Amino acid sequence: MLVKTIGLIRTPYKNLEDMPIQPKGAAGVTGVIVLDEHYASGLVDLEGFSHIYLIYRFHKAIRTEMEVIPFMDSTKRGVFATRSPLRPNHIGLSIVELVSVDGLKITVCNVDILDKTPLLDIKPYIKAFDHMENTRSGWLKATGEEVRQKRSDNRFI
Numbered sequence: 769m770l771v772k773t774i775g776l777i778r779t780p781y782k783n784l785e786d787m788p789i790q791p792k793g794a795a796g797v798t799g800v801i802v803l804d805e806h807y808a809s810g811l812v813d814l815e816g817f818s819h820i821y822l823i824y825r826f827h828k829a830i831r832t833e834m835e836v837i838p839f840m841d842s843t844k845r846g847v848f849a850t851r852s853p854l855r856p857n858h859i860g861l862s863i864v865e866l867v868s869v870d871g872l873k874i875t876v877c878n879v880d881i882l883d884k885t886p887l888l889d890i891k892p893y894i895k896a897f898d899h900m901e902n903t904r905s906g907w908l909k910a911t912g913e914e915v916r917q918k919r920s921d922n923r924f925i
Contacts, residue, residue: 773886775803775872777824781882784828788880790851791862799864799879801887803872810890815869819893820876824860825886826853860885863893 779799781787788794801822803811814820831854837843838850847855860881867875874890 771825771888773804773825773888774807774890775801775887777801777822777879777881777883777885777887779879779881779883779885781880784882787882791864791878791880794878794880796877797879798867799876799881801874801876801890803874803887805872808872811869811872811874814866814874814890814892817866817892817894819863820866820874821889821891821893822860822862822864822876822879822881822887823889823891824862824881825888826855826858826860827884827886828882829853829855829858832856832858859888 777799778801780797788797832847833852833854834847835844836847836850836852836854838845838852851860853860862880864876864879867877869875
């Protein structure tokens with residue numbers, strides 16, 4: 769199966785270092801998705817959603833590791849128990865606030881993604897489908913504030 773890039777994510781983050789590690793750390797940061805013209809009709813009705821999932825390729829990840837030390841920990845963890853970009857398919861996922869859709873340009877807020885990241889897909893966040901009660905966060909003990917403050921370094925390059 770071939771996965772196609774459907775557009776490009778443009779953000780203020782030009783370097784991997786010092787980027788927020790999750791959307792919580794990118795509060796108020798705006799980005800623009802420039803969708804390829806071929807997919808324009810797929811944007812019909814998207815504006816009615818407050819948030820969207822962006823599925824993208826970690827295009828700067830050049831290696832794969834099955835165990836990594838995640839940003840919010842000092843212990844090696846299995847890559848599938850982390851959000852590390854060093855996964856077998858280098859696929860990322862972020863939930864961002866949808867600001868507007870204007871032609872092929874989608875403006876989003878709270879974006880934590882490297883500039884010029886290839887976009888693979890967009891899906892609407894639907895509270896009735898996606899919100900879960902009584903969840904667990906495994907090994908992660910960090911508070912929301914600690915996640916907001918944490919910045920990327922070069923460990924996943």
